[in-house]
Amino acid sequence: MTDLRELYERHEALVDEAHERLLPAVRVRVRRRRLSHRIGAAAAVLAVVATVGGVAVLTTAHRNMSTPLVPAHADQRPPAGYRIVSSLGMQVAVPNSWGLSSGCLQGASPMIALPDDGYNPFNCDQGAPAGKEFAAYEATYEDPGRLAGGSVGSVVSQTIAIDGVTATRAMAPVSGGRFIGWVYAPSRSIELIVRTNDQATLATILDSINLVEVDNAGCRTDISSGRPTPVDTSEFVDQHPVAISVCFYSTFTGDHRLIRSHRDAGASAEALVTVLNAAQSVVPSNCSAPPLVDAVLIIDRRDGSTQTVNASVSGCGVDSSLDNGRSYRVVSGAVQDEIDKARVPA
Amino acid sequence: MTFEDWVGARGGALLRFALMVSADPSRAEDLVQSVLARVYSRWSHISTLAAPEAYVKAAIVNEHLKWWRRRSNHEMPAEMLTDAPEAFDVASRHASRDAAWELLGRLPRRQRAVLALRFYEDMSDGGIAAVLGCSVSTVRSQASRALATLRAAVPMMQKETLP
Numbered sequence: 001m002t003d004l005r006e007l008y009e010r011h012e013a014l015v016d017e018a019h020e021r022l023l024p025a026v027r028v029r030v031r032r033r034r035l036s037h038r039i040g041a042a043a044a045v046l047a048v049v050a051t052v053g054g055v056a057v058l059t060t061a062h063r064n065m066s067t068p069l070v071p072a073h074a075d076q077r078p079p080a081g082y083r084i085v086s087s088l089g090m091q092v093a094v095p096n097s098w099g100l101s102s103g104c105l106q107g108a109s110p111m112i113a114l115p116d117d118g119y120n121p122f123n124c125d126q127g128a129p130a131g132k133e134f135a136a137y138e139a140t141y142e143d144p145g146r147l148a149g150g151s152v153g154s155v156v157s158q159t160i161a162i163d164g165v166t167a168t169r170a171m172a173p174v175s176g177g178r179f180i181g182w183v184y185a186p187s188r189s190i191e192l193i194v195r196t197n198d199q200a201t202l203a204t205i206l207d208s209i210n211l212v213e214v215d216n217a218g219c220r221t222d223i224s225s226g227r228p229t230p231v232d233t234s235e236f237v238d239q240h241p242v243a244i245s246v247c248f249y250s251t252f253t254g255d256h257r258l259i260r261s262h263r264d265a266g267a268s269a270e271a272l273v274t275v276l277n278a279a280q281s282v283v284p285s286n287c288s289a290p291p292l293v294d295a296v297l298i299i300d301r302r303d304g305s306t307q308t309v310n311a312s313v314s315g316c317g318v319d320s321s322l323d324n325g326r327s328y329r330v331v332s333g334a335v336q337d338e339i340d341k342a343r344v345p346a
Numbered sequence: 347m348t349f350e351d352w353v354g355a356r357g358g359a360l361l362r363f364a365l366m367v368s369a370d371p372s373r374a375e376d377l378v379q380s381v382l383a384r385v386y387s388r389w390s391h392i393s394t395l396a397a398p399e400a401y402v403k404a405a406i407v408n409e410h411l412k413w414w415r416r417r418s419n420h421e422m423p424a425e426m427l428t429d430a431p432e433a434f435d436v437a438s439r440h441a442s443r444d445a446a447w448e449l450l451g452r453l454p455r456r457q458r459a460v461l462a463l464r465f466y467e468d469m470s471d472g473g474i475a476a477v478l479g480c481s482v483s484t485v486r487s488q489a490s491r492a493l494a495t496l497r498a499a500v501p502m503m504q505k506e507t508l509p
Binding site for chain 2: 005007008012014016018019022023025026029030
């Protein structure tokens with residue numbers, strides 16, 4: 001027996017207690033999945049019934065049913081004092097003062113929570129503090145009442161069409177003088193839950209929602225398969241880009257969806273391409289499966305064309321890799337740090 | 347065997363394995379719960395596999411290696427680990443192992459997974475390569491790097507029988 005084996009065995013007891021609660025915890029997770037699917041289906045049915053029954057069907061200004069090849073709302077202007085955030089194919093405007101969270105609604109400061117892998121407001125140890133304003137993305141339907149933080153008053157629910165997609169929009173007062181609202185689009189498997197201290201802010205946020213297939217940063221909601229199309233460059237990537245879109249994807253929802261996106265230009269874009277070009281070359285070998293793409297970098301070039309680079313952390317044959325369609329580079333610490341500047345909330 | 351019976355029988359082994367892969371009890375629990383919730387929906391198929399436990403353990407490893415979990419783990423560079431004790435006595439031996447356990451938690455995730463698969467699961471390098479979807483040479487280089495880091499940071503481990 002090696003010393004390392006002994007080291008492992010000495011720590012086995014750390015999870016002894018977890019065994020007792022394992023099966024109940026798994027059942028809860030399974031039930032939550034089933035409930036999400038059932039409620040999702042029910043919401044879709046109710047939406048149809050409401051429409052047939054003559055309930056007003058509200059339509060946002062955007063009705064484009066076609067699949068856009070360019071960002072459908074790249075020119076979307078947020079209200080004064082607001083900025084655009086996107087995830088899972090849903091764009092929303094939130095107040096500039098709101099922070100960005102990787103899932104949990106910790107602290108008292110207002111924020112919007114993106115559905116990072118393994119973390120969402122429903123799995124976090126602590127709920128949102130009373131009085132905190134927030135918006136939270138969900139990849140499936142979750143009962144907004146669980147995030148309300150108080151008793152929910154009469155819910156005003158409407159069936160609406162957002163960019164040609166049927167959705168449910170609801171608002172309700174919450175005890176303590178707050179308001180909660182949500183938009184749920186079952187066919188896109190996405191929900192945004194919002195809690196504010198005043199009804200006007202809630203309405204502004206919900207009214208700003210767009211559903212997109214290419215978001216305002218130029219990132220596709222669903223990742224493309226296969227290697228990128230190579231372009232003619234003397235270096236790994238074009239050294240003098242106009243801008244770079246950094247698109248982060250995750251598979252935790254069961255598919256491969258855009259979680260977070262960011263668009264850089266100027267000095268920050270040049271800093272990113274500098275570390276990409278400095279990364280060490282590598283040749284993956286003996287791949288039993290293609291690497292999982294964690295991020296896609298879309299580089300806008302001065303001639304109007306674009307170059308795409310796939311970034312994989314769990315790459316094949318190497319720890320991690322960058323793939324421009326023609327060759328591979330290692331995701332060095334410098335590359336990862338530079339990419340993460342776009343991912344990690346400031 | 348039903349899913350419930352199987353989890354009752356093998357859940358402990360899965361949790362211990364996830365612990366060795368993640369070096370964090372809470373994360374191990376989350377990993378196993380997350381993977382089993384997905385396994386449940388496909389249990390009728392997975393239960394017919396020749397080695398369902400190996401399948402689930404591979405799923406745990408792959409879940410563990412995902413970018414997002416990796417980045418949210420706040421892993422620290424190995425250089426930041428405090429120096430290990432130098433005296434060779436029982437107390438320092440325990441301190442050395444505590445330091446080694448802490449260092450395991452700070453290794454790059456893929457290296458940590460390779461060590462757990464090789465030294466806790468007694469898997470061959472070929473088997474590890476199949477789980478990780480990489481080459482045998484990559485497995486060996488990962489193991490070599492991880493062990494070198496352990497030896498460098500925890501000298502007591504080198505004096506004993508660290509492979």
